[in-house]
Amino acid sequence: MIAKPSSLDDALMAARLCAIDSVGLGGIILRGGGDLRDEVVAALHAALPDNAPLRRIPAHVDGDGLVGGLDLTATLALGRPVRQRGVLAAADGGVVVLPMAERMSGATAAQIAAVLDAGAVDGASVRLAVIALDDGVEEEAPPAALVERLAFRIDLSECRLPDAAVPGTLAEQRMAAHPPVSTSGMEDDPAAIDPITILAATALALGVDSARAPVFALRAARAAAALAGRSTIDSDDVLLAVRLVLGPRATRLPPTSEPDRTTAPPPPPPENNESEGEQTGSDLPEDVILAAALATLPRDVLERLALGRGPRGSTRSRGAGERRKSAVRGRPLSARAGVPRGGLRLSLIDTLRAAAPWQALRDRGNGPIRIRRDDLRIRRFEARAETLTIFAVDASGSAAAARLAEAKGAVELLLAQAYVKRAQVALIAFRGTAAEVLLPPTRSLTRARRVLADLPGGGGTPLAAGLDAARALAEAARGRGRTPFLVVLTDGRANIALDGSAVRARAEQEAELAARTIGQARIGAVFIDTAARPRPEGARLALAMGARYLPLPRADAAAMHRAIAAVQAA
């Protein structure tokens, strides 16, 4: 039976490879999949030597918890410094699981990345395999610093547990036949295939630029060969490495001449088992590898690539300053009881003040001031929330092309200011039958310019869809502690309903409902009516939205920018 390997099989394979070479491969990112992820974690854990530690790290872990630091409570109780070991050091030789990796802060990811890079915490060697669990929705992804350093990314969201399997035993069954192996002492046989050239060429063809990726692929191939009990890498190992390591990192389709790849179903993977006998020892043609790699890519990845976009999350911006209450900067607030760690700073005076009344009771001699944990006070600051300006731009045929160009100009002007003011900008365009987030919240001028340059125009006006998308983005931003501000540029003539049908009455009704929902969510907004002759619909929508209504029939980019800035300042 030749079946496309399920992503669960891939994940279990990746787990096995990680167990063989955890330091070299870093680990796995598992997306979606619910309980299946536990199978993979169990599989990896089972394949490691007995008693290998397994630690879960919560997304909100602080620096001391990760890499160790002063155990304040014990230090105070004993009157001498007591250090605590961080969870990464404690997991040496085992597995670290990162649940909700998509919500992990860039700082935490950077710390884990540094430990993976150095293979050590404070000079003591630490060997880890990391499994990052990504529950993210479309626009969320684990921090790029982490993604870059883990060899495998596997999407389990389409996967179901086989009915026959009892949870928990699946992994054991699959592991049982595989005794521990290692890649040490393996040599590339010069007479066999040349995995280095093949992997480098494939990475190049798929637009994988990071030098880490082919290195990971090479290690994965080597681990796969070791797993199969071979001393040299053969074509199967290379194919596996390409599928598991390079495939998910692809940023473009290879420039081969196969037309219509996205509409045609991917070709079935080559039957490796048969060819093994003859193929070993000869060069694998590059296009065979590429075809195999493409065949195993998930369909949605192919579609994204065909549209000229990179894999999910690869260019997502993660600006600093996602917090509103800051522990480190901003306007000082009163001190509060708490333990200074993870960036919180001790407020010395307030701590002493809290400890002072108790000295007579605590003091047994002329020793130093006795401070207990309860006395500790930390400083707090309040920083102003960052703003996110969301542009919802009508790119339909009724909004003239020139108007669209002006809207683009206004976005660029705002963005040029935004990066001085540390604000972010996002762009949603609605046209045809749906709305699309063209520019997720970003501060990057480079990126915005590129997206804006490609902004297409024409088609109907799915106003309701555009407003709903804008509201979703605004609410997500609010959840992250930013203050959203909505700029809607449209002529207000909704003619496409949410389901894509061209029923004007329903489209208008839905648009009004969407506008009212925005009003109820109390999102700051301005409605710019771009119609050449403004009609009452625009004003009505603005009212429902609780937005300022600005009819700007002949607005140029600069005027639009001035108007928005004025409203926002008010």
Next chain:
Amino acid sequence: MGKAFPFSAIVGQDEMKLALLIAAVDPRIGGVMVFGDRGTGKSTAVRALAALLPPMSAALAGFHPEGAVPPPAKATVPVPFVDLPLGATEDRVVGALDLERALGAGVKAFEPGLLARANGGFLYIDEVNLLEDHIVDLLLDVAASGENVVEREGLSVRHPARFVLVGSGNPEEGELRPQLLDRFGLSVEVRTPQDLASRVEILKRCDAFERTPEAFAESWHSSEKKTVKRIARGRAAVSAVAVPDAMLARAAQLCMAVGADGLRGELTLMRASRALAALEGAGSVATEHIARVAPLALRHRLRRGVLDETGSTVRIERALEDLAAA
């Protein structure tokens, strides 16, 4: 930590290597900003350079508390290389009250931060553009003055903090404010080579290094030694390199032609040309030196038109051509 990858074994990335060598010859240039994606060998190159430099006098590296016994005059330590993690707090960067000793023993002591550890060596910051602004401000300030002044929590400490600041970042993930960018001496853009031969070579070398780091380092030993010699010669010669008036005028003309804001551009251009001349064993700065370092020294200082798509490098090259023709 394991052995560093040999500097000479890095495939391509000549501009980045040149910028780092210039910064190693004259640390006053004010650091290097490297723009590029992940996995292009940025941190590998910086680490490699730090490991390459000969051990330095222990008295000039790191932090020496007041009143402590100074290290013996002949003691040497490896050139410090400090990695500043994203999300580092101000306390960790500048140093703070030593909580351990304050709470445990009731002693007011200074716990040196990352700046103190980097003294005499390199401070590497990955993803500068994601670092909080006040920390970047602070870093650039210390890098420019060469001294870290701590006035907080009842502490009053000042200690030398001379280091070469190397930042890296991806402009796709957020811009660096222009006023911060201007403070970096040189900037380079790195890209993964797009030809198969280089890519194969990179993978081969990474693999060889990983399997037998010692043997791999050994095979690069002689070219590494040559680089060390070049740097040492450059360092010795840099202060003696003459800058003819004609060259000063040329640098100024170039800065005006491309519209680089401020004097920092001219100063850096001049210093970098001199360091390059020293590196190549030339007695005085020539046109060719200026032309080679101009993109590095000026690229990030050009005022950018919001709607202008022309890359900064192209503008500098055009200005250079115009000057050469004039």
